[in-house]
Amino acid sequence: MSEAKNQASSELADSGRTDPLVQLSLQQLRQRTSMKWRAHPADVLPLWVAEMDVPLALAIADTLHRAVNLGDTGYPFGTAYAESLAAFAAKRWQWDGLRVENTAIVPDVMMGIVEIIRLITNPGDAVVVCSPVYPPFYAFVSHDGRDVIEAGLGPDLRVDLGALEDAFVRARRHGRRAAFLMSNPHNPTGVVHTRAELEAIAALARSHGVRVVSDEIHAPLVLPGAHFTPFLSVPGSENGFALTSASKAWNLAGLKAAMAIAGTDAANDLRRMPEEVSHGPSHLGILAHTAAFRDAIDWLDELLLGLHANRSLLGQLIEEHLPGVGYIPPQGTYLAWLDCTRLRLHDGSPSDSPGIVSDLAGPAQMFLDQARVALSSGHVFGTGGAGCVRLNFATSPAILRQAVARMGRALAEFRQVPRP
Incomplete structure (x- = not known):
């Protein structure tokens, strides 16, 4: 051993x-x-x-049992989910910049990503990913009429800034709008991006007019030896987005509810999200995810x-x-x-x-x-x-x-x- x-x-x-x-x-x-x-x-x-x-x-199970016993299986309401996530982020990651008013509940992280990509790009525009990466990044984005452009990871499995800049240049050709869909921590390599790396990514995206969408679903699962940095906590990320949920860290994939978070300069974009998106998350899912970040x-x-x-x-x-x-x-x-x-x-x-x-x-x-x-x-x-x-x-x-x-x-x- x-x-x-x-x-x-x-x-x-x-x-x-x-x-x-x-x-x-x-x-x-x-x-x-x-x-x-x-x-x-x-x-x-x-x-x-x-x-x-x-x-x-146990805290999540108790919450669900209580809701079922009360017949509390109606429509979701309130901001408890966002509040519990904000408190968790402040204590766990020393990030107090998560504003409840700049959040939206979405069915799950990938559906939230699709909806945000729709807000900031048009069909035919480009979305950059760092390959190898989570397969739905390809499927969901391409099915929605966007072109996927790869920026390969380096031999150390970390982001290669040179490859990323080259991908940004290709994505922006002919005046197209572009987004960078980032996995933070990275799936499948398990790399946790450092603050310095995220700052460099934010600066690079700003300089090329690329909007960053950060998938942070694995953020609570950082192991000893590393520290998670929320993308929206670094300078230059103000026009970016992040999405997360408790589904990976607390095994709640079957209880649908995720959180989309906008940077301060992207809040108005998030407010344009169609109302029907908020009908996807379940009340029990929201209760479970809230209990995870708050009580588990x-x-x-x-x-x-x-x-x-x-x-x-x-x-x-x-x-x-x-x-x-x-x-x-x-x-x-x-x-x-x-x-x-x-x-x-x-x-x-x-x-x-x-x-x-x-x-x-x-x-x-x-x-x-x-x-x-x-x-x-x-x-x-x-x-x-x-x-x-x-x-x-x-x-x-x-x-x-x-x-x-x-x-x-x-x-x-x-x-x-x-x-x-």
Whole structure:
């Protein structure tokens, strides 16, 4: 067991806390009916879609039980969600600039992104993304008639400012309006952008007339060793937007509600959002997300210690079972980006249709077929993703050990089979 994993486990024990990741058995998890546990046959260990193998935080469960017991299942009302998020941001990230009047509730982060892109660009305009990146960035944007322009990440998986500026220049050609859709922290690499990086991005976007839309859904999931900086807290971000929710950090994807936040110079744009958008979030979803940011902070802290331990354990398991796989431990999220290109399990050609989540290829296909472990296929994350996989380590250490051991055995057997 590594020093980091020992430290995280010791912190949990010393605090009297219980890691949410070890509270449910595989048998209990297989009773779930959500996508993670039903999309594949029962012999598959699912480490793909962004759902966590945790029980619901007690504070959130109590809130939902109370609402159901009261029959409180009507239309949402009030600003409690925005107020709880503002208080969380002030305490957690030392950001007191979140103004309730500059927010809007949207059904989920991606739908909110689409609506904001519609406010600040027209069909045929361009949206820049840093690839490899979350596949819906491609699908949702292109389905809405915008052109996606890629700015590849650097070899260290961080934003390459030179590539980003080149993409901004291409996006603005012929007088087009343009937006930069940023993942902060970055999905799938787990990189947490520094304040200096965000300041440079804001300055670059301003100089080229590009509006920034920051997806900050993983913001509460920054692990020890890094610190999250809200994009709207840096100078030059005033005409930008951010979107977030409690869905990833508290496992609430099925309870729809997210928050769109406008910078001070973008507030009037946000007020133009069509009224029907606010009809998408559910009352129970808003109650759950409000309770998460307001009342379930201790649960989050326990989770982060468990993820910290699993992050270290995963590195140990990869070294033991998957030699040749590249792994840079993520600074945030519960997603690990594994570079399998040295294993020669892919043909080297990127997908013609990035953003199609159901596609499998290369190592992800092999690990599903031969190891019965479901991972997200790297090629759907755009240029730079072919030959890679994304692994969700928000599960119990026992399941994580079993899954990586299966992958190691499958890889060893695969290498022994003669190839034509």
